[in-house]
Amino acid sequence: MTWFEILKEPNIQWILWACTLLGIGSGVIGSFAYLRKQSLMGDALAHVALPGVCIAFLLSGVKSIFLFMLGAMVMGIISTFIMSYITRKSRIKQDTAIAIILSVFFGLGIVLLTYIQHNANGNQSGLDKFLFGQAATMIRSDVIVMAIISAILIVICTLFFKEFKLASFDAGFAKGLGYPVALIEQLIMFLIVIAVVVGIQAVGVVLMSALLITPAVSARYWTEKLGLMVFLSGLFGGVSGVIGTIISASGNNLPSGPLVVLSATGIFVFSILFAPSRGVVSKFLLRQSVKRKVEKEKQMQLRERGSSI
Amino acid sequence: MSVNELWVILTGIFVAASCGILGCFLILRKMAMVGDAISHSVLPGIVIAFLISGSRDSLVMTLGAAVFGLVTVFLIQLFKNSGVQTDASIGVVFTALFAVGIVLVSVYTRQIDLDLDCVLYGEIAFVPFDRITLFGMDAGPKAIWGTGITFFITLLVVSLFYKQFKITSFDPAMAASVGIPVALIHYMLMGLVSLTTVSSFESVGAILVLGMLVVPAATAYLLTERLSVMIVYSVAVGIVSTILGYYAAVWLDASIAGCIVTVAGIIFGLTFIFSPSHGMISKWWRKRKILQEDHAKQAQLETA
Known part of the structure; x- marks a missing residue:
């Protein structure tokens, strides 16, 4: 199959769209997370979803994707409240707070999951499937949901760009100007x-x-402007989604999720090496040229001294 | 208490003790998530070790995991040195390595039979059944040996280099200026974290390792101002959580690792509220007292 033939298959088209949209949306919001040193929040929240899903199942007794998402979301919001409360009110640093949230909530989730497995009546299987993700089973309605969510993310980030920027770079200044910083951070x-x-x-x-972190870090290498960084991060996320899906579809049924991540990592490695001014290669070249300049000046000085004697 | 119960609790205590010691240094260095990163990024190491050796011998796999644990630590430091924030550097490295691992698993698992769940997420309840034989004699569960040896290595290295660990954690610039090899100490600490993570998760599960690395240390951080006391408290909280968590799990018929971490979380929550030096209540009380004194002073001034 050629690339175009692959892309024409409707099934793959849905996955392609879903991964691309997801990449763009999480790339955009990921830039703010990166600047606020909350990159690993995504990892924590993904683990926090487990108790949310379990509680949704315990309360409702049915397996519904919508209820699971709702449970995960409510749990996620509660955990972000706890996290920012811990960092604001005590001397515990953000990374530790994130790690505490991740491990305790996931531990609680495992307790609930095993409790359900041992005590509920048999129809609990597949609860954890929700957490491990299968892009291959993506259908039209999933893609539409993803499109809407990504669009919402991008629109909100554009609308509140100034507020987000201020709160991320200088929260004290933003507070002084009268912005509701706590509210913006929570948003x-x-x-x-x-x-x-x-x-x-x-x-x-x-x-x-990975989708929240890697595109943002890569974008940071190419620019010093936040607007451009957010745009590039979304772009890198989207491109990773496309490349990952295409490789996954043309290869031997490799899972698309890890390939999307590896594409993003590829972009990151490229950026760290070849980005102008911050990249490894350009830094090396700069150092070399400075070295040469210094050598030249030294030589000239020596020559001048020689002629003056 | 049956013998099997004792084995499980003892394994948990060894894990809690080594994690409790190392966790203190991790949270002081703002690298709390390293444990989580290592426990994920060793996956390709396990798969590669399996592919090369062709056996599911846990020693070979642990070796593969240990190599990738060190690779993870090295890469995190490499990206950090080239200007990436610590948290993002941790995130990029472990997600990429985990993705490599999943791709390897999905390419090769069709020929072989490698149960990911069993390798990656050990279950502490099975500790007594995987036994080791030395000189033809039953020498107790394998996990006890793995976690026990790790604990003694950790204890030995940390007590030998306690001063160096302490200074590099609080003030790396000063440490460098008094001639301590900061990078070497850093890698020693990270090597220990990697060793602990790898030797523990096979028997007790990744989540228990991460929880024990962070939660008891953070609890101790709220109770004292001295590093040595913090380490003692951290280990104590870890051990108490292990024992209480075990019985909670038996009572609820639920996952032991999950219960231990949850109990540790509850202890942290209680400390957060009631700690005499850094708790919410004592802080509120002190604030009120200051306000009252302030009012009293003002009243005095007004009457005068």
């Missing part, structure tokens, strides 16, 4: 929660956090 967290809850279905827990 950013909420957007991350949405991206994660939608994304875990498609690519799974671990790989979802």
Whole structure:
């Protein structure tokens, strides 16, 4: 099959669209997470979804994707509240707070999951499937949901761009200007929660956090302007989605999620090597040229001294 | 208490103790998520070790995992040095390696039979059944040996280099200026974290390792200002959580690892509220007292 033939298959088209949209949306919101040093929040939230899903199942007794997403989202919002409360009110740093949230909530989720398995009546299987993601089973309605969510993410980030920027770079200044900083921070967290809850279905827990981190880090290498960084991050996320899906479809049925992540990692490695001014190669060239200049100046000085004697 | 119960609790205590010691240094260095990263990124190591050796011998797999644990630590440091934030650097490395692992598994698992769940997410309840024989004699469960040896190595290295670990954690610039090899100490610490993670998760599960690395240490951080005391508290909280968590799990008929972490989380929550030095209540009380004194002073000034 050629590339075009692959792309014409309707089934693959849906996966392609879903992965691309997911990549764009999480790339955009991921840039803010990166700047706020909350990159690993995505990882934590993806784990927090487990108790959410279990509680949704315990309360309703039915397996419904919608209820699972709702449970995961409510749990995600609660956990972001706890996380920011811990960091604001005590001397515990953000990374530790994130790790505490991740492990305790996931531990609680495992307790609930095993409790359900041992005590409920048999129809609990597949609860954890929700968390491991299968892009291959994506259908039209899933893609539409993803399109809507990604669009919402991008629109909100555009509308509140100034507020997000201020709160991310200088929260104290933003507070001084009278912006509701706590509310803005909570809104950013909420957007991350949405991206994660939608994304875990498609690519799974671990790989979802990659989509929030890797495109943003890569974009940071190419520019010093936030607007451009957010745009590039979305672009890198989207491109990774396309490349990953195409390789997955043309290869021997490799799973698309990890391939999307590996494409994003490829872009990251390319950026770290070849980005102008911040990349490894350009830094090396710069150092070489400075070295040469210094050598030249030294030589000239020596020559001058020689002629003056 | 039956012998099997004792084995499970003892394994948990060894894990809690080594994690409790190392966790203190991790949270002081703002690298709390390294444990999580390592427990995910060793997957390709396990798969490659399996593919090369062709056996499911846990020693070979642990070796593969250990190599990738060190690779993870090295890559995180490499990206950090080239200007990526610590958290993002951790995130990029472990997700990429985990993705490699999943691709390897899905390429090769058709020929072989490698149960991912069993390799990656051990179950502490099965500890007593996987036994080791030395000189033809039953020498107890394998996990006890793995986690026990790790604990003693950790204890030995940390107590030998305690001063160096302490100074590099609090003030790396000063450490460098007094001639401590900061990078070497860093890699020693990360090597220990990697060793602990790898030796523990096979027997007790990744989530228990991460929880024990972070939660008891954070609890201890709220209780004291001294590093040595913090380590003691951290280990104590870990051990108490293990014992309480075990019985909670028996009572609820649920996952032991999950219960231990949950109990640790509850202890953290209680400390967060009631700690005498950093708790919410004592802080509120102190604030009120200051306000009252302030009011009293103002009243005095007004009457005068």
